[in-house]
Amino acid sequence: MQTLKKTLLLLVLLTATWACTATKTETEKTEVATMDQLAERYVKTLLKLGQYDSDIVDAYYGPEEWKPTGEPADTLPADEFLTEFKAIQQQLNLQDTTNLPADEKRRVAMFKKQIIAAITKVEMMQGKKYGFDEEARLLYDAVPPHYELSHFEAILSDIDKQLPGKGSITERWDAYRAKFEIPKARLDTVFRAAIAEARTRTKAHYTLPEQENFKLEFVTDKAWSGYNYYKGKGYSLIQINTDFPIYIERAVDLASHEGYPGHHVFNVLLEQNLVDKKGWKEYSIYPLFSPQSLIAEGSANYGIEVAFPAGDRMKFEKEVLFPLAGLNASEADRYYTILEKIGQLDFAGNEAARLYLDGKITREQAADMLVKYNLYPKDKALQRTRFMDKYRSYVINYNLGKQLVRNYIEGNGGTENNPDKRWELFGELLSNPNTASMLK
The missing domain is CATH 1.20.1260 (Ferritin)
Incomplete structure (x- = not known):
């Protein structure tokens, strides 16, 4: 018992x-x-x-x-x-x-x-x-900084001293820049060469799916200059808007931003690492109006420098892109020095967007701000206000996003003199869940 x-x-x-x-x-x-x-x-x-x-x-x-x-x-x-x-x-x-x-x-x-x-x-x-x-x-997930317009006035004063000719800064910039416009008949050739080079440089560091590819189209009547439509399985449609003149620097900019190692690679790596490998189905969709976009746009803009550090970029453009575009490269160094200064005016566009969308200035006044502080031609400035109407505060993702990504990558050792580390950190950033507050 x-x-x-x-x-x-x-x-x-x-x-x-x-x-x-x-x-x-x-x-x-x-x-x-x-x-x-x-x-x-x-x-x-x-x-x-x-x-x-x-x-x-x-x-x-x-x-x-x-x-x-x-x-x-x-x-x-x-x-x-x-x-x-x-x-x-x-x-x-x-x-x-x-x-x-x-x-x-x-x-x-x-x-x-x-x-x-x-x-x-x-x-x-x-x-x-x-x-x-x-x-x-x-x-x-980010609040854009505020800048006094006097901050941009100081930069404009410096640009003013470097531009030849007579007239307003915008007029002189338009006249000088015209020498660097890519003829429409050569756009396809120049862009394909830029994308091919960006792709080669990116694939030297990342393992992308064997079948990954893209289709390139030139379009008109858009509120943006370039767009990547990712279709899944490593395939993208890249469109370039030809409403306005396209200048030589935009070939590398858009090749990297829309393609390699920008939007195309970002989506490929998310699909490959988070959706296919981990089964995180929330990453099978990319909602445009979300924190994912700040990382997407910021990394796509910073990715230009990752793929084409300043010295390498200048060499490639002078030796390959300028000849393909039929342009004289003798003024390239001066041109890019001025472009670098103009890049420091980027956040002026945020100030114009904030004032316009908050109802403090009119569309015409916003366009005038873009003409004065970003050196846009008036018709392109008005096009930019169309972008503000359509995408609103999305404008912060390009410049603030780039700044946050740069600070994160370079703060962790991915500096220009340590390119392998920079590529490594950049790849990790693209392959994992990240939002602005996580980068701080």
């Missing part, structure tokens, strides 16, 4: 231990499934939201069956979208990240920032107004 009691007690203990283990295993499975479920709900909801604004979904390379079927409602069902996004947000806030590996913690942190942006975008579509800085913080 004692033996039987001991046997029964042992069975009870074993059953209890098995039950605890089974419960723990089921809990772990539920936690993983919860993140996957949230990712699926998030992607499907964004795809539906994209039916009401074609700019919302910049790229999607997830399951085909997740795409919405049928026609959207005649009016935006904002409350339905807000309810769903806030429900996802609530579940994300319940995630226990205490014992998660570092990459999983970053996944949750980035997801939370993305969902804040999604909620904000729906509210804006519903008619809610945000000030420029608050909108930038909610959508892109």
Whole structure:
């Protein structure tokens, strides 16, 4: 009888231990499934939201069956979208990240920032107004700095001394710059050479899918100068806008920004490392109005310098691109010195956008600011205000994004005199969850 009691007690203990283990295993499975479920709900909801604004979904390379079927409602069902996004947000806030590996913690942190942006975008579509800085913080996880116009006046004074001719700075810059315009008949040849070189330099450092490729098109009547439409599986459509003259420096700029190691490579690495390898389906969609864009645009702009350090770039352009464009390279050094100074005026565009979008100046006044402080021709300045209308505080992603990426890469040792480290850090940045506040 004692033996039987001991046997029964042992069975009870074993059953209890098995039950605890089974419960723990089921809990772990539920936690993983919860993140996957949230990712699926998030992607499907964004795809539906994209039916009401074609700019919302910049790229999607997830399951085909997740795409919405049928026609959207005649009016935006904002409350339905807000309810769903806030429900996802609530579940994300319940995630226990205490014992998660570092990459999983970053996944949750980035997801939370993305969902804040999604909620904000729906509210804006519903008619809610945000000030420029608050909108930038909610959508892109960054608040742009403020500059007094006197800061730019000092830079303009320096440029003024370097420009030949008579007239205003803008007029003299237009006249001088005309010598560096790529003839339209040579655009395709010059851009293909620039992209090929950028691609070669990038592939020397990163392993990209064997089938990765792109299609290059020249288009008109756009609010932007270049655009990358990532299609998934390592393939992109790169479009270049020819509404305005395209100058020689833009070949390398756009080849790197839109292609290698910019947007094309960013999307390839996200798909390869986060979607395919880790199964993080929230990265199968790229929502344009989100913190991901600050990293995308900032890295694409900084990536120009990663692929083409100043000395290398000048050598390549003088020896290859200038001859292909039929341009005289004798003035190249002076031209690029002035361009570097003009680049220091970038944040003036943010000041114009803030004042314009906050209703403090008119479109015409914003265009005049761009003419004066960014040396835009008037017609291009007006085109830029169209960009502000369409994309609003998105403008901060190019210059502030570049600044934050530069500070992060170079602050961790990826300086120009340590190019291998710079490529390494840049690749890690593109391949992992990152948002502006994570780079500080």
